[in-house]
Amino acid sequence: MPILTTLIFLPLLGAIGLLCLPDSARPVFRWVTLVLCALHLALSSWLWLSFDKQLIGYQFTETFDWITLTLGQFGVISIDYALGVDGLSLPMVWLTSLVMLVGAVSSFEIKTKEKAYFSLYLLLTGTVVGCFVALDLFLFFLFFEFMLLPMYFLVGLWGGPRREYASLKFFLYTLAGSVFILLVMIALYLSAVDPAETALSVGLVKDRAMITDQVLDQVHLAISQLQVDPAQLVHTFDLRYLSDPANYVPESLLSTMAGHEIFGMSARLLAFALLFIGFAVKLPMVPLHTWLPDAHVEAPTPISVVLAGILLKIGGYGFFRIAYELFPDGAVYFAAWIAGLGVLSIVYGAFNALSQNDLKRMIAYSSVSHMGFVLLGLAALTPEGANAAIYQLFSHGILSPMLFLVAGVIYERTHDRSIDGYRGLATPMPSYAAWTAVAFFASLGLPGFSGFIGEFFSLMGAFNSTYVPVWMVVAGGFGLVLGAGYFLWTFQRVFLGKTWTMHDTSVLTDLTFREKAMLVPLGLLSLAFGILPGTLFSITEGYVMEFLKKF
Numbered sequence: 001m002p003i004l005t006t007l008i009f010l011p012l013l014g015a016i017g018l019l020c021l022p023d024s025a026r027p028v029f030r031w032v033t034l035v036l037c038a039l040h041l042a043l044s045s046w047l048w049l050s051f052d053k054q055l056i057g058y059q060f061t062e063t064f065d066w067i068t069l070t071l072g073q074f075g076v077i078s079i080d081y082a083l084g085v086d087g088l089s090l091p092m093v094w095l096t097s098l099v100m101l102v103g104a105v106s107s108f109e110i111k112t113k114e115k116a117y118f119s120l121y122l123l124l125t126g127t128v129v130g131c132f133v134a135l136d137l138f139l140f141f142l143f144f145e146f147m148l149l150p151m152y153f154l155v156g157l158w159g160g161p162r163r164e165y166a167s168l169k170f171f172l173y174t175l176a177g178s179v180f181i182l183l184v185m186i187a188l189y190l191s192a193v194d195p196a197e198t199a200l201s202v203g204l205v206k207d208r209a210m211i212t213d214q215v216l217d218q219v220h221l222a223i224s225q226l227q228v229d230p231a232q233l234v235h236t237f238d239l240r241y242l243s244d245p246a247n248y249v250p251e252s253l254l255s256t257m258a259g260h261e262i263f264g265m266s267a268r269l270l271a272f273a274l275l276f277i278g279f280a281v282k283l284p285m286v287p288l289h290t291w292l293p294d295a296h297v298e299a300p301t302p303i304s305v306v307l308a309g310i311l312l313k314i315g316g317y318g319f320f321r322i323a324y325e326l327f328p329d330g331a332v333y334f335a336a337w338i339a340g341l342g343v344l345s346i347v348y349g350a351f352n353a354l355s356q357n358d359l360k361r362m363i364a365y366s367s368v369s370h371m372g373f374v375l376l377g378l379a380a381l382t383p384e385g386a387n388a389a390i391y392q393l394f395s396h397g398i399l400s401p402m403l404f405l406v407a408g409v410i411y412e413r414t415h416d417r418s419i420d421g422y423r424g425l426a427t428p429m430p431s432y433a434a435w436t437a438v439a440f441f442a443s444l445g446l447p448g449f450s451g452f453i454g455e456f457f458s459l460m461g462a463f464n465s466t467y468v469p470v471w472m473v474v475a476g477g478f479g480l481v482l483g484a485g486y487f488l489w490t491f492q493r494v495f496l497g498k499t500w501t502m503h504d505t506s507v508l509t510d511l512t513f514r515e516k517a518m519l520v521p522l523g524l525l526s527l528a529f530g531i532l533p534g535t536l537f538s539i540t541e542g543y544v545m546e547f548l549k550k551f
Helices: 003-020 023-050 089-109 114-133 137-146 148-158 163-191 195-202 213-224 267-282 291-298 301-326 328-333 335-354 359-380 383-414 430-443 450-463 470-495 513-531 534-548
Strands: 059-070 076-085 234-236
Touching: 003 023, 003 059, 003 076, 003 089, 003 114, 023 089, 023 114, 076 089, 076 114, 076 137, 076 195, 089 114, 089 301, 089 383, 089 513, 089 534, 114 137, 114 148, 114 301, 137 148, 137 163, 137 301, 148 163, 148 301, 163 234, 163 267, 163 291, 163 301, 195 213, 195 234, 267 301, 267 328, 291 301, 291 359, 301 328, 301 359, 301 383, 301 534, 328 335, 335 359, 335 470, 359 383, 359 450, 359 470, 383 430, 383 450, 383 513, 383 534, 430 450, 430 470, 430 513, 450 470, 450 513, 513 534
Parallel strands: 076 234
Antiparallel strands: 059 076
C-alpha cells in the first residue's frame, strides 16, 4: 500500500466527500472528520513502528514521473511525484496526525457553517502532511502554498472580532516569505540536473534500470567538463539530487565552483539568506513574528491548536530539509547570526509574554520564545544541537496545543481571556487547574517533561559549538528564567488565592469529558517523551549524523 500517498489523499478525499453530503447531515460532518483523523493517526503510528532505525536515508519512498517539458536551450525540466520519510520527517508526520485529531475533537464546538469548516480542516490536514513527505521541491512548494488557502478561511470566517485583519496579515506574511523561496527554486532549477535522467537523455543507457553508480560518475564527469549539450541536460527539483554538489552545472548560478556574485554577495549565500527569511516567517522568528499573536488571538481554539502545534513546525522543517541541506556553506557562514536571532527570539518573546494580559497572546509569545531554541540548537551544528532542534519542534507540537486548549476552556465558558479577570479558579475547577499546571510546568522546562529535554540539549549543543559565542548561551539560559516567570506568575494570579471573577461563577464548571480527552493524552505524552527521550532520539540520530557530514 502506498502509505504516504494514503496519508495525503485520505483527508483530501474526505473533504470532497463532506462537500457532497447534504446540509441536513450536519451532525455527520464532525464525526466523519474525527474518524478520518483517528484513522490518519493509526496509519502514522504504523509508519513509526515500521520505520527501520538502522537504515540511513529515506524509507517508504514513492516516485513517479509527473511533469516533463523540453525547453530547448534551457534543457529538459523534470518534476516528479516523489515522497519519502526519514528521521526528520517521520516525527513531524506522526505529530501532524496527533494534533489534527486533537483539533478535530476541539472542533466539536464549531456550530456555524460546519460543512465548509470541516472540509477546509481536512484539506489542511492533507496539505500539511504533503509538506513533510515531499521529496521534490516543486511538490513541497505546491503543498506549502496551498496550505495558505484553508488557513486563511479558517481564521477569517470562524475567528474573533478582528479575524479579517488577522487572516489577511497571516496570508500576506507567509506569501511574501514564499516569494523568496520561489526565487531560489528557479535558481536551483537552472543550476542542478538529475544525473539519472540525463544519462538517459544523452544515451549512456537505454533504461533507468541499467543506471549504476559508475554511470552516474560518468555523467558527473561529463557535466563537469562541459561535454553535455545544454539541451540534453535534465533539470530537476528532486531534493535528493539538489543536495549533492556534483549535480550542479559548473558555470551555473548556484554551483559551488562558479563563485557567482549578486550585488557583491556570493549567490549561494544570498540564496541561503532568502530561504532562511522565507522559513523564518513561518517559524516565526523575531522580527518576522508579528503576524502570530494576531492570528492566535483571533483564531478559534481548534485552529490555534493546529497553527501552534503543526504549522510553525514547517518553518523549522524547511530550515533542515531545504536551507541547511542544500546550502551548508551558507549555514556555516551565518551560524553566529542565526544563533543571535534565536537568542533574540527567546528573550524578546519571553519579555513580551510577561507583559500580556490576554491569555492567548501570552501563549503566542511563549511560542516565539520556544522556537528561538530551535534556531539556537540548529545554528550550533553539533549533534546535541541538531537533535535538540528536532526534539524542540516535536515537544512544542505537543505542549502548545495543550496551552491553547487550556485558554479555550475558560474562554468557552466566559468569552473572556483576560488574566486579571480571574482569581482562585483552583477551587471551583480543580481538574482544570491541575492540567493547566501540567501544561505550564512542562512548557517552562520542568525536568521530567519533554520541554526540558529540548531546551537543555539546545543550550548544551550551543555551548559545545565553535560557531556560537558563550554569551549567547548564557542569554538563552536567561530566557528559561523568564519563561518560568510568565508561566508561574500567570498560574498564581489565575488559580491561587480566594476565588474571584467578574463573571457569573455558575459558569465556572470543571473540565468536561471531551476536554479531558484532549488534555490528558497530551500531558501524558509530554511526560512519556520527557522520561524516555530516547524514543524520539533513536529515530532522529541517524538523520542528524548524516546531516552533519555536510558541514
